[in-house]
Every structure is written in C-alpha cells, then in structure tokens.
Amino acid sequence: MASNRPADSSTEPLHRQLYTRLREDILARRLAPGSKLPSTRALAQDLRLSRNTVLGAYDQLLAEGYLECRQGSGTYVAQALPEGPVKTTAGLPKKSRAPRHVSKRGRLLARTPLMAPHEIPPGAPDPISFRPGVPAVDAALLKEWKRASRRLDRLPGRLLGYGPPEGHETLRRAVAAYLATARGVRCSYEQVLIVNGSQQALDLASRVLLDPGDPAAVEEPGYLGAKGAYAAAGAKIVPVPIDEAGIALDRMPKGARPRVVYVTPSFQYPLGVTMPLPRRLALLDWASRTGAWILEDDYDSEYRYAGRPIEALQGLDEDGRVIYMGTFSKTVFPGLRLAFVVVPPDLIEPFAGARRLCDHHSPAFEQAVLAQFLEDGRFVRHLKRMRAMYRRRQEALIAAVRERLGGLVEIRPADAGMHVLAWLPPGWDDVRAATHAARAGIETLALSRFCLRKPARGALLLGYTALEEPRMREGVRRLAAALQTFKG
Numbered sequence: 001m002a003s004n005r006p007a008d009s010s011t012e013p014l015h016r017q018l019y020t021r022l023r024e025d026i027l028a029r030r031l032a033p034g035s036k037l038p039s040t041r042a043l044a045q046d047l048r049l050s051r052n053t054v055l056g057a058y059d060q061l062l063a064e065g066y067l068e069c070r071q072g073s074g075t076y077v078a079q080a081l082p083e084g085p086v087k088t089t090a091g092l093p094k095k096s097r098a099p100r101h102v103s104k105r106g107r108l109l110a111r112t113p114l115m116a117p118h119e120i121p122p123g124a125p126d127p128i129s130f131r132p133g134v135p136a137v138d139a140a141l142l143k144e145w146k147r148a149s150r151r152l153d154r155l156p157g158r159l160l161g162y163g164p165p166e167g168h169e170t171l172r173r174a175v176a177a178y179l180a181t182a183r184g185v186r187c188s189y190e191q192v193l194i195v196n197g198s199q200q201a202l203d204l205a206s207r208v209l210l211d212p213g214d215p216a217a218v219e220e221p222g223y224l225g226a227k228g229a230y231a232a233a234g235a236k237i238v239p240v241p242i243d244e245a246g247i248a249l250d251r252m253p254k255g256a257r258p259r260v261v262y263v264t265p266s267f268q269y270p271l272g273v274t275m276p277l278p279r280r281l282a283l284l285d286w287a288s289r290t291g292a293w294i295l296e297d298d299y300d301s302e303y304r305y306a307g308r309p310i311e312a313l314q315g316l317d318e319d320g321r322v323i324y325m326g327t328f329s330k331t332v333f334p335g336l337r338l339a340f341v342v343v344p345p346d347l348i349e350p351f352a353g354a355r356r357l358c359d360h361h362s363p364a365f366e367q368a369v370l371a372q373f374l375e376d377g378r379f380v381r382h383l384k385r386m387r388a389m390y391r392r393r394q395e396a397l398i399a400a401v402r403e404r405l406g407g408l409v410e411i412r413p414a415d416a417g418m419h420v421l422a423w424l425p426p427g428w429d430d431v432r433a434a435t436h437a438a439r440a441g442i443e444t445l446a447l448s449r450f451c452l453r454k455p456a457r458g459a460l461l462l463g464y465t466a467l468e469e470p471r472m473r474e475g476v477r478r479l480a481a482a483l484q485t486f487k488g
C-alpha cells in the first residue's frame, strides 16, 4: 500500500502522484484484486494529505476501472484485472536494444537527405542567421493578417467540419486568378490543390508519379526537399548539372530516362540562374518526347528586382507535362504551412486521393483567412512592400560584404530571390567555413550541402530578407572576423 506521502517537490499535483502510486501497486499485485482500501479519511490522515487529494486519486482509479465501490462497504481493488502481476515502469518505456522491424520505406525515411541543419551550436554568442528563404514577418503583416481573420468573425459552419482534400474553393479560385495575372499560369481553379507547404506537394508528387527504383532527376546543386521526397519514394536520384541557363539536359547521364524532373526555372535554387526561353522550350519538348513529368517549383518568383518578371514554365506547356507549385511560406510566413500545386487535369484525382489518405486537407480556418487576404488585395500590396524592402536589404548586404570581406569573397547582386552567394577563395572548404562562422554565432549555409558531388568552388548562401540592416551589418562584421581567422 502507498504508505509514503507523495513528494511535495514533484511538479505533479499530489492527487496525481497518489493515483500513479496506487495504480502501480495494483498492477504489480502489491494490492491484490478484491482487497479493501482504507477509507479516504483514514488514508488522508495516514499520509498527512487533504481528503480532497485522496478523493481525487480514488475517483480517477474508479473511473478507469482499477477500483470498485461496494455500496455501504467501501472501496476495493477491482476483481476483473488480468491474472498475475503486470510489469510497469514509472518512467518512459525503455528503448529497445535489438533493432526492430520497420518497412523498407521506413528505413528510407530515416535516411532521407534532410534540410540543411541549423549550424549554430548551443551557447554560441548572440546568434545572427543568414539562413536563406526566411521572409520578414513584421508588425504591418501581422496587423493585416489579423484584419483578414477578423473578417471571418461569423464562421460558416462548413469551415468547422471536414472539407474537400483539394482545398477551400474560394482560396483555389483566388490562387488561380492570382497565378494567371502574376505568373502566366494557365489553369482552371479545379486544377489548383491547396497543400501544407510545397514540401507536401513534392511528397504527393513522388507518391503519385514514382515507383521504387524509378529514375527521378534533380538539379545539381539542388533543393534537398526534392531529393528527400524522391528518396523516400525509393526513386533513383539522377543529378543533372546546372549551367548558365539552368538544368543542362544535354549533360543528363546517358540512358537515364527519368520519369520526373524537378526544376526551379525562375531562380535556380541555390545558384540563382534564371532559365531563358530557349532552354524552357527545350525542356518542355524533351518532356513531351520522353513522357517525363516536370515539377516546376516557383518558390520565390515574386521577388524579382530587375528586369521583367519571367512567366512560369507552366504557361508555355501545351502538353500538360508540368506540375507547378508555389508556396505562401515565402510570401506570407512559413508557419502558415500553406502552398498550392497546379496539376494537369488527369492528375487531380490521384493527388486528391493521396492527400485524403495523408491528412484529409489543410486547416480550413487558415485557408479561409488566406483567401480573404488574397481577395482583399492585401496579399498583392504586401508583396509590393516586401519586394521594395528586400531589394534595399540585398543592396545593404552586398555593400557590407564588399566593405568588410572585399578581398576575400566574391559576391554579385542577384536579380531575384531571397539570398546571394558569397564565393570563397578557391580551395576553401565551404562546410568547414560555415561551421567555423557558426561557432562565432553566424549562421550561413554552405553550397556543398546542396550538392551530391563536391562543387568546383565553395560558397556560402547568405539570406538577407529577414534581417534588419543594422543587424545585418553586425552579422557581416562578425562573419568577416570569423572568415579572416579561418585557414581554408
């Protein structure tokens, strides 16, 4: 019997501690089935607890069937418990020592290439992050977002139940209209599926389009999220080099015949090349001839600072080979986890089926707020403001790097995107340079992290969009100090 008083030092309430102890005594048969428990008053006195504490523990055990009350007689340990003592541990279940069975897919999932890790070790001084692709989330955006959600004060009941896997119809219509005018995407709203981030679009595409062992092409260097989704589907990854016009199809390994190719034509991730029209047409022609699908990831095309915005590859596609995806992670905020994928009509059903099995659909309330945000014109106004802010921030970053690191790294302005590349002196190992900077509290990403083969020259990706200028200058000053003490 739990004769010791529960410890006052525990963070758990006393009634919960008493409950746990009695439950363990019952399961371990230290309290036999059918045995009588002391009255709550007697036990409270014995353990110097309040009677309410004991009542709380007894009530819980009664509700869970460990105890039973007999009218006029008292409280007993339930008779109907399994034979013999049940082993319990007070703490968490122990990790199994021998490896236990998981599926081949499970093993692949455990090994998939992950997003580049956060580099800053715990305890590093005052961290400043140049991590690319992180948007500025300022007070003005939050105010606009709140305003859009307030307009949904009277929630229609249908928003609170299950919704369609393809997404909220108003949002799909608003996205289709936006994509037609801003990105030259040609589609009906039925082809627009709302997903939880473009990562989910990549995962769904890999499930729907790839069987284990199928070849699937990626840009080299390229986005780890695409490689990870392919790898998890058991596909054979085919890296295709990038040249000055983007993915170099003529350098695809001979006989590879990929079923899918992942590309970022607006601003190649991470090198920042924009694919010109002749290469776009060649890519579409190649896909038509070989029957391959093209995954077009238009992840940050909204941020173009020079020249005319370049329309999406999807808008040139006559053969329905392009699966186009974009995300609100870069244009609103990443925690929203909303993105869209525009699929050719014959892929709507398999994508919707995969989605239903995965998680039914994206949260309905957030979809409705986002639809409101787009429909009110707030989204386009927000983008315009961000574009101007990011252009200024990129200029400030380049000026600071040239001032502090001019003799060491090479940096060129980018016409688009959310990061620039700082090319390191030939022979420098960029992963080691990034690790060295991280120890000084400066987070950057090494280009090599995005490569299956080591690149000819190392570089650091410097994201600038989320950093206010004074903080950014301080970051560059500390990065310069770190790189000056780095020995290649």
Ligand SMILES: Cc1ncc(COP(=O)(O)O)c(C=O)c1O
Residues within 6 Å of the ligand: 132, 133, 196, 197, 198, 199, 200, 223, 225, 264, 269, 297, 299, 326, 327, 328, 329, 334, 338, 339
């Ligand atoms: C190339 C690329 N695509 C897509 C994304 C966005 O992914 P998600 O929409 O899942 O946040 C990122 C984010 O870093 C990216 O770099």
